[in-house]
Amino acid sequence: MFKVNEYFDGKVTSMAFEEATGSATVGLMAKGEYEFGTDKKEIMHVVSGELVIQLKGEENWTSYKTGEHFNVDGSSSFKLQVPVDTAYRCQYID
Amino acid sequence: MFKVNEYFDGKVTSMAFEEATGSATVGLMAKGEYEFGTDKKEIMHVVSGELVIQLKGEENWTSYKTGEHFNVDGSSSFKLQVPVDTAYRCQYID
Numbered sequence: 001m002f003k004v005n006e007y008f009d010g011k012v013t014s015m016a017f018e019e020a021t022g023s024a025t026v027g028l029m030a031k032g033e034y035e036f037g038t039d040k041k042e043i044m045h046v047v048s049g050e051l052v053i054q055l056k057g058e059e060n061w062t063s064y065k066t067g068e069h070f071n072v073d074g075s076s077s078f079k080l081q082v083p084v085d086t087a088y089r090c091q092y093i094d
Numbered sequence: 095m096f097k098v099n100e101y102f103d104g105k106v107t108s109m110a111f112e113e114a115t116g117s118a119t120v121g122l123m124a125k126g127e128y129e130f131g132t133d134k135k136e137i138m139h140v141v142s143g144e145l146v147i148q149l150k151g152e153e154n155w156t157s158y159k160t161g162e163h164f165n166v167d168g169s170s171s172f173k174l175q176v177p178v179d180t181a182y183r184c185q186y187i188d
Contacts, residue, residue, distance in 0.1 A: 001100075001103070001104035001105050001107065001124055002104065002107045002122050002124070004098055004107070006095075009095070010095035010096065011095050013095060013096045013098070013109060015107060015109070015121070015122050017122050017142075017179045017181065018179060019142055019143070019179075020178065024142060024181070026120055026121070026122060026141060026142070026181040027109070027120070028096050028109050028111050028120060030095055030096070045141075047120060047139075047141050047183050048111075048113055048118060048120070048183055049113070084114065085111045085112060085113075087111065087118070087120040087183060089141050089142055089181060
């Protein structure tokens with residue numbers, strides 16, 4: 001019923017669904033380091049755990065924990081350091 | 095990497111992971127009506143969408159929306175009416 005997508009050999013697994021405001025995914029990231037590219041602008045919510053991120057073109061790394069969220073520009077990318085298995089929700093903004 | 099579980103012909107799909115405080119799942123429920131039994135006590139968080147629930151032994155139905163959560167006793171059950179595809183997180187409490 002829901003499309004399950006796997007990245008980085010399954011270390012990141014997400015499921016796609018539609019919200020009233022547009023497309024979204026909910027998923028899990030295993031402890032590790034990743035980099036993702038973006039097409040649309042994204043709002044990333046930490047559902048449970050922690051994501052430490054570096055946005056493209058920025059020097060600093062910022063930590064986001066359960067209940068917090070951050071924005072990523074469209075046609076961009078961001079690096080993540082994931083200190084613990086983390087659940088997230090991603091909203092894609094047209 | 096993460097175990098994906100499907101219920102009700104895939105209309106409910108969840109992924110299991112470990113939080114600092116214990117086992118949890120994150121998942122999606124398609125629009126529809128369901129009933130789940132519980133072993134351990136559960137804390138159900140609405141990540142995105144809405145869950146209208148009736149706890150075992152209760153008459154009333156209560157709506158929980160994005161950002162809200164509810165508790166379900168262990169060794170019990172609860173009915174759900176899901177008006178829109180909904181993302182949820184479930185914490186299992188020892």
